[in-house]
Amino acid sequence: THVIFLFCCYSSTTAIGVPAFKNGAWKVIGYLCPTAVSIYFCKTEYNIGLLCMIILFFLFQDYTATIFLRQRWTDERLCFDGNKSLSLDGRLVEMLWVPDTFIVDSKKSFLHDVTVENRLIRIYPNGTVLYALRITTTVACSMDLTKYPMDKQMCTLQLESWGYNVNDVMFYWTRGNDSVRGLDTLRLAQYTVEDHFTSVSEAVYETGRYPKLVFHFELKRNILYFILETYVPSILLVVLSWVSFWISQSSVPARICIGVTTVLTMTTLMMGARTSLPNANCFIKAIDVYLGICFSFIFGALLEYAVAHFCTLCSAPDNANKIDSNKSSKTSIDGKKERSKHNGCSSPMSVMKRLFCIFDCFHVKNPYHIDNYARFSFPLSFIIINVFYWVYYLYL
Secondary structure (H helix, E strand, O other): OHHHHHHHHHHHHHHOOOOOOOOOHHHHHHHOOHHHOOOOOEEEEEEEEEEEEEEEHHHHOEEEEEEEEEEEEEOHHHOOOOOOOEEEOHHHHHHOOOOOEEEOOEEEEEEOOOOOOOEEEEEOOOOEEEEEEEEEEEEEOOOOOOOOOOOEEEEEEEEEEOOOOOOOEEEEEOOHHHHEEOOOOOOOOOEEEEEEEEEEEEEEEOOEEEEEEEEEEEEEEOOHHHHHHHHHHHHHHHHHHHHHHHOOOOOHHHHHHHHHHHHHHHHHHHHHHHOOOOOOOOOOOHHHHHHHHHHHHHHHHHHHHHHHHHHHHHHHHHHHHHHHHHHHHHHHHHHHHHHHHHOOOOOHHHHHHHHHHHHHOOOOOOOOHHHHHHHHHHHHHHHHHHHHHHHHHHHO
């Protein structure tokens, strides 16, 4: 089979006037684009088979994918007689012309070579060449994590020609959006593929305009893991902090123990949730907002007991003074009535007393009612904030 292939390449090259070199004149095919032979530009078809994808959004802002990259073009210099295609050894690719395709924004890529280099070369009688590779590549993907972990990320896989511009080669997808296969059976740990489509464009540089193919895919993060790992524990900690509202105010060690323990546990939970994210990620995420809300409610429950206990201590001497003040107030009321009859207008002292009465309205007469108010206000406000939180991050 190899002998027939070499003979055909030699005859086709000599037919177009390529100089004949001794001991391997067919090697010149690997250095000349078929555009200079019989057509204005070379049409290169692309087809991608997606094997697996490993997303590393948190630390490196990129994704790693293993793909089958299949390229197809027609080179009339490789025409031969027959009705069967020729499957060649991958090492012969150096003797053929192949498109200089590269992956844009690729950080690291490699070609699999176990047990041999994973390349496929297949030539058809009409000169059509099928060139397939199995590649693992790590591509940068800029992500917006403001709604993490309810976020959706749009990433791309871009293919461009390195040296041939739009006047030399033309790239296009073989079957449009169906050119990329394997997404139906793709299973990811934290994501589901929401949508994907392909597009054809051009890359403009100082050296010219180059053909470009773009594969767009949208990934949606699975939130169930984060609900069980972060949201449910934080909600339970908030509910646990409300237990102190039903404990007597005289049980100082019990209420202080519950308040401090829940605050420290919530702090540990917040620190653990941030360890999987890069330090350079400065924008506020949805999970940070929720953990901040839960921490505020837990800390507020601890402050509620401090305020209630302080009001209890302040009301104790006031109750003792009320008994003495009631006796003296009765005698002073009669004198004030007589003086008010002689004073036709209000004095500055009466204005100050009215102001103090306004501020006295905010004074809690019974400190034990503070816990009763907290039992109702804390759960109600927490439920309302949760409704706004989930509606905003899930539907807006």
